[in-house]
Amino acid sequence: xxxxxxxxxxxxxxxxxxxxxxxxxQAWKELAAELLALDLSEDDLNHKVDGGRNPEILERLxxxxxxxxxxxxxxxxxxxxxxxxxxxxLQPVPGLRxxxxxxxxRQIPAVIVxxxxxxxxxxxxxxxGIAPYFAGMIRGEHVQRGKPDPQPYQMGAALLGLTGxxxxxxxxxxxxxxxxxxxxxxxxxxxxxxxxxxxTAAGAALTVPDFTDWQRWLNG
Numbered sequence: 001x002x003x004x005x006x007x008x009x010x011x012x013x014x015x016x017x018x019x020x021x022x023x024x025x026q027a028w029k030e031l032a033a034e035l036l037a038l039d040l041s042e043d044d045l046n047h048k049v050d051g052g053r054n055p056e057i058l059e060r061l062x063x064x065x066x067x068x069x070x071x072x073x074x075x076x077x078x079x080x081x082x083x084x085x086x087x088x089x090l091q092p093v094p095g096l097r098x099x100x101x102x103x104x105x106r107q108i109p110a111v112i113v114x115x116x117x118x119x120x121x122x123x124x125x126x127x128x129g130i131a132p133y134f135a136g137m138i139r140g141e142h143v144q145r146g147k148p149d150p151q152p153y154q155m156g157a158a159l160l161g162l163t164g165x166x167x168x169x170x171x172x173x174x175x176x177x178x179x180x181x182x183x184x185x186x187x188x189x190x191x192x193x194x195x196x197x198x199x200t201a202a203g204a205a206l207t208v209p210d211f212t213d214w215q216r217w218l219n220g
Contacts, residue, residue: 003186003206005218006168009103010156010185011134013114013124015172015192018090020124021050027081028057035074036062050173050193053115053146054078075117083123090127093190095211100133102215109135113156113169113180115146135160148175153183177202 015021025045032038038061040049048060054075058066066074103110110133114121117140125131136159138152145151150164157164164184171177172190180187181203189204196207 003168003188003217005106006108006186007166008108008157008160008162008168009110010113010153010167010169010180011110012169012171012173012176013112013116013121015050016170016190017093017096017112017130018124018128019093019192020086020090021172021193023085023089024082025049026085027078030081031074031078032061035070035077038062046194046198047174050175052148052175053140053143056146079117079120082120086123086127090124092128092130093192093210095214097130098215099211099218100130102218104133106218108218109160111135111156111159112137113152114138115140115152117141147173148178148182150179150182150184153180153185157183157185171199171204174198174202177204 011017014024028045028049029040032040044061049057055066055071058071058074100110112134114137121137121139138156138159140146143151143155153164153169157167167185169180169185169187170190171180171187172192172194174194177187177189177199187204188206188208189199191199191207191209199207
């Protein structure tokens with residue numbers, strides 16, 4: 001890779017730190033059928049579900065602004081089901097730990113920028129054992145406008161006193177790539193949930209299957 005070493009790296013969580021989106025998608029399919037009477041298609045999962053906060057996803061799926069009651073009911077049920085499916089099954093994406101260690105050695109800070117809420121974020125970090133590598137986190141409840149809006153990545157960079165242009169971002173979803181690129185980040189997307197050409201069309205500068213050899217890139 002010939003990219004310039006960034007001042008900071010911003011990581012999405014689901015599909016980037018761990019290849020877990022099949023658990024999220026299964027939970028969405030089950031709860032959309034149960035609570036919304038919707039049979040979600042692959043297109044729904046690819047373009048409406050992946051990347052974003054639950055209220056925004058519900059609006060994309062139903063075409064109407066969801067009530068606070070529906071948001072709370074759906075969030076409790078869907079995220080609880082996700083954690084049931086994922087419990088004991090989360091593993092870091094190949095190469096992640098070495099990459100994070102390389103960032104630490106070079107004193108390049110890392111921040112998580114995720115649409116997940118507190119419970120899911122803590123669940124994931126505990127399962128992966130990587131919390132000490134991150135200088136901070138932007139979660140779904142911290143933003144007013146979720147992905148694909150640039151705000152989450154703008155806030156992630158601002159945590160470090162930087163702009164998006166200073167940062168490398170890693171995403172796996174179309175809406176996430178649009179969010180990060182809209183914030184000015186150079187985006188290297190993981191192909192854990194989408195085809196390379198789809199991510200490139202959304203704004204990714206490069207696509208990779210995982211983080212294998214990224215520590216070597218940092219070390220030149």
